Amino acid sequence: MHLRVILPIIGDTFIEQIRTEVSAWVTAGTEVDVVSISRGPASIESEYDEALAGPGILERVAEATRDGVDAIFVSCGADPAIQAAREITDVPVVGGFEPAMLTALTLGERVGILQVLPNVLPMLRSLARRHAIADRLGTIRVIDLPVLGLAHDDVLVDRLVAQARAAVRDGEADVLVLGCTGMLGVAAAVQDRLAADGPAVPVVDPTAAAVQWLESQVRMRLTASRTTYRTPPAKERIA
Known part of the structure; x- marks a missing residue:
């Protein structure tokens, strides 16, 4: 492949x-x-x-x-x-959104997303409505780090864990999804720290x-349906 x-x-x-x-x-x-x-x-x-x-x-x-x-x-x-x-x-x-969210929906009732900045919240809520899963989106919590500032692993993990703990404590999430694919290689660390302090809550890595x-x-030899994703009509286009 x-x-x-x-x-x-x-x-x-x-x-x-x-x-x-x-x-x-x-x-x-x-x-x-x-x-x-x-x-x-x-x-x-x-x-x-x-x-x-x-x-x-x-x-x-x-x-x-x-x-x-x-x-x-x-x-x-x-x-x-x-x-x-x-x-x-x-x-x-x-x-990164659709596979992570659909995976999370198999692991618990309410899904919480851990995201970078408040700017992206409307985008994610719109995606949840598009996929008809808005009623199972328990919360979106923000760690206040820009995408270009995610390389600092210790700071990133600490902020993710703080928001994840709060979401679980407040009954907002049974499963957590890392909302940015720039949150590289930290899902297991967040999940382990959550499990050390309370009930086991899965953390889904979007990548x-x-x-x-x-x-x-x-x-499985599956491709997108051509009755949904129809080939665009031929016409002049300026890219």
Whole structure:
């Protein structure tokens, strides 16, 4: 299997970190490559950022399709341009939100999301409504760290644990999802610290959920439905 990871941001700062993280989750024999976009924002933390990233993401999706990849992961918890991407490719494509949330729904009644900044809350609530899971979204808690500030693991884990504990204590969540794919390699640490202080509460890593979701779809030979994701009509377009 050939998995293409698209970072929906400009620059190559996170490419090696993402490649290492994804490679740790894929099964033996899966080839992983990672690309960023040539135009768009440095991070996605608002609807504006997401809109700016869209054209670059779709360029990379079309490129991945021409390259003959088997699956595409757009590494962002806001699922930017995912619906549009499914209209232009015949391979499975997901972002970070949908696989993580659907996995979480199998593990407990109320799902809590741990997210970076208040700016993204409306985006996530909109995604929850789109997927008809808003009534099981117990809370979205913010750690007040920007995406570009997530590299400091100790600070990140401490803030995630503090918000996770509060969500569980207040009865807002039975399962927790890391809401940003930039929260690399910390899900197990957060889960272990929660378990040490109280009941075991699962913490879903969005990258792990997305990668394993895609591998399953490829093995089952599943692709997006063409009655939902119809091929766009032929017409003149200026990209």
